[in-house]
Amino acid sequence: MPHAQPVRKYDADRDADAVDRIHREVGWLGGSLPKPRADARERFIRDSTAIVADIDGVAECYAASMPGSMLYRGRPIAFSGITSVLTSRIARQRGLAGATTAALVRRAALDGATVMGLGMFDQGYYERHGFGTGAYDHYAMFDPSLLNVPYCRRTPVRLTADDCEQMHAARLRRLRAHGAVSLDSSATTEFTARRSDGDFGLGFRDGAGGQLSHHLWVNPDRPGTGPYKVLWMAYETYDQFVELLGLLRNLGDQVYLVRVVEPGGIQIQDFLDRPFRRHAEAKGGTYETYSTAVANFQFRVLDVTRAVDAVASAHSAEVSIRI
Numbered sequence: 001m002p003h004a005q006p007v008r009k010y011d012a013d014r015d016a017d018a019v020d021r022i023h024r025e026v027g028w029l030g031g032s033l034p035k036p037r038a039d040a041r042e043r044f045i046r047d048s049t050a051i052v053a054d055i056d057g058v059a060e061c062y063a064a065s066m067p068g069s070m071l072y073r074g075r076p077i078a079f080s081g082i083t084s085v086l087t088s089r090i091a092r093q094r095g096l097a098g099a100t101t102a103a104l105v106r107r108a109a110l111d112g113a114t115v116m117g118l119g120m121f122d123q124g125y126y127e128r129h130g131f132g133t134g135a136y137d138h139y140a141m142f143d144p145s146l147l148n149v150p151y152c153r154r155t156p157v158r159l160t161a162d163d164c165e166q167m168h169a170a171r172l173r174r175l176r177a178h179g180a181v182s183l184d185s186s187a188t189t190e191f192t193a194r195r196s197d198g199d200f201g202l203g204f205r206d207g208a209g210g211q212l213s214h215h216l217w218v219n220p221d222r223p224g225t226g227p228y229k230v231l232w233m234a235y236e237t238y239d240q241f242v243e244l245l246g247l248l249r250n251l252g253d254q255v256y257l258v259r260v261v262e263p264g265g266i267q268i269q270d271f272l273d274r275p276f277r278r279h280a281e282a283k284g285g286t287y288e289t290y291s292t293a294v295a296n297f298q299f300r301v302l303d304v305t306r307a308v309d310a311v312a313s314a315h316s317a318e319v320s321i322r323i
Helices: 012-025 035-046 096-110 161-173 187-193 238-253 275-282 304-311
Strands: 004-009 049-055 058-072 075-087 115-119 137-142 157-159 181-183 200-204 214-220 228-234 258-261 290-294 297-301
Touching: 004 096, 012 035, 012 049, 012 058, 012 075, 035 187, 049 096, 058 096, 058 115, 075 096, 075 181, 075 304, 096 115, 157 161, 161 187, 161 200, 161 214, 161 228, 200 238, 214 238, 228 238
Parallel strands: 075 115, 228 258
Antiparallel strands: 004 049, 049 058, 058 075, 058 181, 115 297, 137 258, 137 290, 157 200, 200 214, 214 228
């Protein structure tokens, strides 16, 4: 019977081919990667806390995490995000995914993270490691020509994956709502930006010295009529958010459907003309407009003392009650 070893640190020289195989077996990688995409993936792994579990001396389970921050009541708290937990076809039901997950949780706690989070493949597994389901993400699918914001009359700059450092810096500076998470390494932005050849970005350099101030990054299902998936929007003010919506409206003469994750505190429906009529007209079709909500992420507390401190109000107040 194959012998499973305890988890250990990922070694690129020893484990790269095995980890590639694991990614392909679970469907996270297809054919050969172009060099820029392969380099971005290697950097993503290099910037991670990556661990493996062996069977007969070969890595058959891979897991990784990255540090970042979560905005809680207007203050950032130390965060660690699990980005991968993958098990090969021959290593299922051996407890390796659980062992590598537990090792990442322990490492993040020792490194000082207050909270840890992950994107779940389905609900029910990670609860045994103390994770609980987070808030819903709200997805809005809409016809961009029906946006009731002004057309964007300024000419945006084109952005490519080569601009990943500037885009990531803008994402770190973005206006964040309660509970929003940022991962520190720009490898997260580069890896996502290089995943599909047709992805593109549009934005504006209104910051000091021409710094990228606000932008969006788009993955087109179809280059012409869409749907277009907005993978992220980064902005520092609500006026900049409205200008990015104006850019999407500009595309509405050709693109029939756009999908965005609603930013915290914003309902896209408020920015649409007659959304119910358009939904009825497109119902059941490729370009059906609607909204949906899914809780994709789970979280757990790693440091109870720091978590309780974060919950405590940052401001004191005196209250008088007369009865």
